Amino acid sequence: MKKFVVIGLGKFGASVSASLFELGCEVLAIDRNKDKVELIMDRVTQAVRLDATDEVAVKQLDLSGFDGAVVAMGENIAGSIFVTLLMKEIGLPMIVAKASNNLQAKVLSKVGADRVVFPEKDMGTRIAKSLVFPGILDYLDLSPEYMIIGVRATKDMDGKSLADMDFRNRYGVNVLLVRKGEEINATPRGSDIINAGDFMIIIGKRKQIETFRKEME
Amino acid sequence: MKKFVVIGLGKFGASVSASLFELGCEVLAIDRNKDKVELIMDRVTQAVRLDATDEVAVKQLDLSGFDGAVVAMGENIAGSIFVTLLMKEIGLPMIVAKASNNLQAKVLSKVGADRVVFPEKDMGTRIAKSLVFPGILDYLDLSPEYMIIGVRATKDMDGKSLADMDFRNRYGVNVLLVRKGEEINATPRGSDIINAGDFMIIIGKRKQIETFRKEME
Ligand SMILES: Nc1ncnc2c1ncn2[C@@H]1O[C@H](COP(=O)(O)OP(=O)(O)OP(=O)(O)O)[C@@H](O)[C@H]1O
Ligand SMILES: Nc1ncnc2c1ncn2[C@@H]1O[C@H](COP(=O)(O)OP(=O)(O)OP(=O)(O)O)[C@@H](O)[C@H]1O
Secondary structure, eight states, rough: OOOEEEOSSSSSHHHHHHHHHHHTEEEEEESOOHHHHHHHGGGOOOOOEOOTTTTTHHHOOOTTTTEEEOOTTTHHHHHHHHHHHHHHHOOOOOEEEESSSSHHHHHHTTTSSSSEEEHHHHHEEEEHHHOOOOTTEEEEOSSEEEEEEEOOGGGGGGEEHHHHOOOHHHHOOEEEEEEETTTEEEOOOOTOEETTTTEEEEEEEEHHHHHHHHHOO | OEEEEOOOOHHHHHHHHHHHHHHTEEEEEEEEEEHHHHHGGGGEEEEEEETTHHHHHHTTOOOTSEEEEEOOOOTOHHHHHHHHHHHHHHHHHHHEEEEHHHHHHHHHHHTSSEEEEEEEHHHHHHHHHHHTTTTTEEEEEEEESSEEEEEEEEEEGGTTTHHHHHHHHSSSSSEEEEEEEEEEEESSSOOOEEHHHHHHHHEEHHHHHHHHHHHOO
């Protein structure tokens, strides 16, 4: 069972804490604000009110057996840098830190963060893409060149077979999977018939996916 | 070319604005804080300093031709509810609103938000999963029952063929794709040899993916 410490219980820190706990981990949640500590205490192993920049108090917690730390102290930029450094000194093997801006992100990496995250910025990009490409339900960036997208079959596709639509030759993209309602077909064949509303997972180079998507509108 | 208005230029709103603009859309970015407006003005079509709860001023902007609105006013909970309602009255066809908590989310939906987002909460869940399942590089939730994951082949797998490893019978999961460096194979066969570090896209029911993943550790 993995053990994690989460410092800073804003929206992001609280979510990481509760999610880790739900996934079966031991979670020590820390915040200097008593209300934040009380809000999370039923959803983690242990919640402690503490100023994480108080080095003596933090070292008394004995975090040496922990698998990782998440530093989510939001607007307390100097504090998050200092606490990240402290987690590195204590020897935490994995440190994730939330950053508010690029400059802070660089410093966090320098002082020991293994991974720096920008929740609002990343979600902003995802939302923008979903607004511009409404047919795309989700996507996986496979590499700088390839991506996988999930799309719903349109009315024009209703009743046609994959061979009829010939995506491979028309757009250079491959259909990896088709889901009809709850039924999943992970080995789609040319003879398979597509109906409007079916969910398809498609892979291709970005430009190809882009062309495919434009034609779908 | 699509047109969007983004109200509230915190980290999330600024990211949505800049991303939409980079994707080729016309973007009107609004904030009551002059500094926020100046920070974004080179990265959007037009940036306006305005209190979005000033109904008269907002209606003078003539947003009727726009494709959607993103309401990202962060901690101004009452304001974000009011502005969402205003966008609905004006007739914006797609309204995305950022919420800080579930109660606010319910109200936002009631007053017209087509989609309510929780950037920090969603990212918190993603980060938690990446900490607990470090082998899983990314994932797509296909349905309540199925998921697709991206994983790196481990040293034990080095030099074995997909038939040797027989994931389908051992775990009930299918390998959809194998990427070796830049080369992508979207139609993997039993005879294909896997090397440590190869990237594989695997689909299966959640329990099956979970079992597979545990064995990989
Ligand atoms: N020195 C500290 N010790 C412990 N907790 C701290 C310290 N400094 C800040 N925090 C806590 O970090 C939490 C997150 O900070 P804040 O609310 O500024 O961030 P935020 O950017 O709004 O966060 P989020 O985006 O996660 O909601 C707060 O609950 C705050 O009390
Ligand atoms: N009535 C209003 N009219 C225009 N802008 C507003 C109004 N109320 C708040 N805003 C703007 O919304 C922006 C986002 O708000 P705030 O910084 O409270 O949110 P946040 O939760 O920290 O945002 P984020 O998570 O996106 O960084 C601020 O720049 C603020 O000036």
